Amino acid sequence: MTTGNSGSPISRYTKDRKVGEGTYAVVYLGKQVNNDRKIAIKEIKTGLFKDGLDMSAIREVKYLQELHHINVIELIDVFTAHNTNNLNLVLEFLPGDLEVLIKNTSVVFKPSDIKSWLLMTLRGIHHCHRNFILHRDLKPNNLLLSPTGELKIADFGLARAMGNPNEDLTSNVVTRWYRAPELLFGAKHYVEAVDMWSIGIIFAELMLRTPYLPGKDDLDQVDVTFRALGTPTEQNWPNVSNLPLYNALKVYPPPSRQELRNRFSAATDTALNLLCSLTELNPGKRCTSTQALLHEYFTESPAPTLPSELPKNDVAGGDSDDDEPENKRRKV
C-alpha cells in the first residue's frame, strides 16, 4: 500500500497560543510551519475522564475525515503527541463567525450579502446531507468565516449518520433557539429537515439582526416558536398529536402574509417564500437542501455577493492576530 501523499514535505505545527478550554478539549492557535498557514489545534484529553474518549471527539474525527467541501471546516490532521495520551485535531483556522458579525451593529448587511451567506450554508449542509450526515447543531456561532470570506460549517460534535428506520434518536439536540418543532415535540425519528429548520431560523436572524425565536427555556421555546409561526394542527401536519410532547398547547393562528411582510420589511416576496418553506412546521413538507439551492431566490436579482467582498468584522482591525477575543467566546 502506498501513501497518497508520498513525497510531501515535512509538515510541522506550532502551538502559539491557548485560546479556549472546555471540559474535554483545549484549543490552541498555531501555524503549519512549512507554509505559514494558520491552524487551530484541538487537543482532546483522553483517559482523564471516567468514560474514556469523548463521543463528540469521535464524531468530529469520524465525519470530518470523510467530508471535504469548501463550506465545511477542514480537518487537516489527527495525531497523538509525545508524553501524553492526548489526541490532537488540526483544523483550519477560521478567524470569525456569523454570530459576531450579526451582533456587530456597525456592519451593514446588504440583501446580496445575506444571500451569499445563506447560499454557502446551504451548499455546506447539502454536502453533509448527501453523505447521509446530520449536523444537528446549526447556529450562527457554528458558521465560521475564513479570511477570504468563505463560510464554513463547523463543530460536528453532535453530528451523526442518518438513523435506521427502527432506531430511536435523541430529540435533545440542536441549540434551543434553532430547534425544529418535531424536536420540540420530542420526536424520536427525524431526518435532515431538522438542519433545514435551523437554517431557516438563521436566515431570519440574518435579516432581523437579532435572534428570531429566543425562547428562555424549553417550554418557552415552544410558545415563542408557535406564537411566531402558528401552532401545528392535525390539518397542516397529520399525526402531529401522536408525538410525545404534543400536549397542553396554546393554539396560535399561523401568521398572515402581511404579518410576515411587516416582520421582514426588507425581504422580497421570493425571499419570504424561501423562508416560509424552510420554516415549514411539518418536516415532511419542509424544503430539502436541494430544493432550497434551486430556489428562485438565488437566481433573482441581486446576485449573491462574492465571498471576498462580504463584510468582515472591523473590530479585528488589519492584523488578524488581534481577533483572539472572538475566538475566546467560542465554546469548545
Place this chain on the structure above:
Amino acid sequence: MSASDGPIPHVSQSGAKTGSQQQHPPSSKAPPPIVAVTQVSRPFFTSSELKYLLQQTIPESKKVLYSQKKHQVFQFVFQLIKTVKFPLRVLATTMNYYQRYFLFNKWEESTSSGTNGTTGTPTSVQEAHELIIKQHERDPFVIAMSCLLLASKNEDCIKKLKDIQVVGNKLRDIDDQDSKGLYLDFQRKAILNIEFKILQVIKFDFLNGSTMNTSVDQLLVQFCKKLGIDYIHTMYSWLVSFDIMSTPLCLMIPSHCIAVAIIIITLNVKPKDIVHKFNRGEQQLSSHDLNVILESLDCYSQFRCPETLVNEGIIYVLDYYVHNMNYSILNEYMPAIDADTGKEQIFKFMDLKSRFNDLKILDEASCSERDMLRQDYYLKPWDYSLSAKGCSRFMLGNKRARFELELQFEQEYKKKKVSEVSSV
C-alpha cells in the same frame, strides 16, 4: 501538553511505505530527535495477511483455546448488549474490534482477573495496584467490555461505562462491590487503557470502510427488500448473517459485500421449511422467482459491490457452513434433512461450493509470501510506548481507492470483451 509554545515536531514522513515506524533523522540544530510515525488505517485484510498476523499473536498450540474463549466472550457480549438494550450493530462492531485487537496484541491465557493472586511480589501499594490493573488488561472479558464501550460510542448508543461494567460483572457472577469501589475502579482503568490501544489499532478510523450503516444485518434486510425477496428467504439470509457476524469475515471485506454474498447464497440454496413463527400466511416465492432475481442481480450497479469481493464472501460463507454447520444458529432453524434432496443441509453447501469452485476471488499475489508480508510495515507488532515517546499521525486508509482501481480494470476488461465480440 506542558509547553504551549514551541514547535510540535511533527512529521508526515515521505517514505513509500506507510504504517511504518521511522525515526526522524536528527538535524544539527534540533533538540533531541522525536520519533514521528504516520499511521494509515487499513480496515480490511486479505486472508493470508490475517493468517500471518495471527501467527504473531497466537501460538499454534493455543489456537483452539483462543477460539473457544472467543466463543464464550461473544456469548457474554451478546447477553450484555441484550441487557443494556443496544442494537445488534453494536454487537457486530464489538466483535470486529475484539478480533482486530488480537491481530496486533498477544493473546494470553489469563487467570481470573477477580483474584489478586499476582505472581510477583509488589514492593509498594501503587505497584500492587498497577499489577492488578495489568491483570485486568489481560482478561479477554475486560477487553471485550472495552471493545463494547468504544463500539457503543461509535454507533451512537450512549451508556455510562460504569453501567456496562456492573451489568457485565453481574453476568459473569463477579462480586464487584467492595467498600471503596476499588474493583470497579481498577477495572475501569484497565478498560480505558485498552480503549486507547484499540484506538491505535484502528488508527482512529471510525468509518470502518463506509460512512454509514456498516451493520450487515440491516443492510441485508434493506437489500432483500429492494430485490423483492420474501420474508422467509430474508429470514434465512438474516440467520446466515448472524452466524457470520462473529467470524473474521468483517475484517476482510466491507459489510455491503458480505450482505450481497449472503443473498446470492440464499438465492442459490433456495431454502424451504425454515422453522419460524411469523408471517406464516405470506406467499413464498417459487424457485423460478428466485432464479429470476438471481439472474437480474448485479453486484456493482445495484449495490456498489466489486464482484471479486462478493465472491470472496461467498467462498468464505460456504466454507464456514461446510465446517461448522452443526454448531451454527442456522442449523437450529432448519429441518435436519432437506426435503428436496433427502440429504442433510450441509450437502447443499458442499454442492454449492463445488459449483462455485472457479469463482474469481482476490488476487493475493502481492501478499501470499511470508517474505513479502514481513516487508509490510503495517503488519509489524505495534509499539504502544511509541506514542509516549513521539508523535504518531493517523490517516484514513486508501483501501477503497484500491477497490476502485480493481473495478476500473474489470470494467475496461469487459469493454474490451464487448468490442471484441462486436468486431467479430
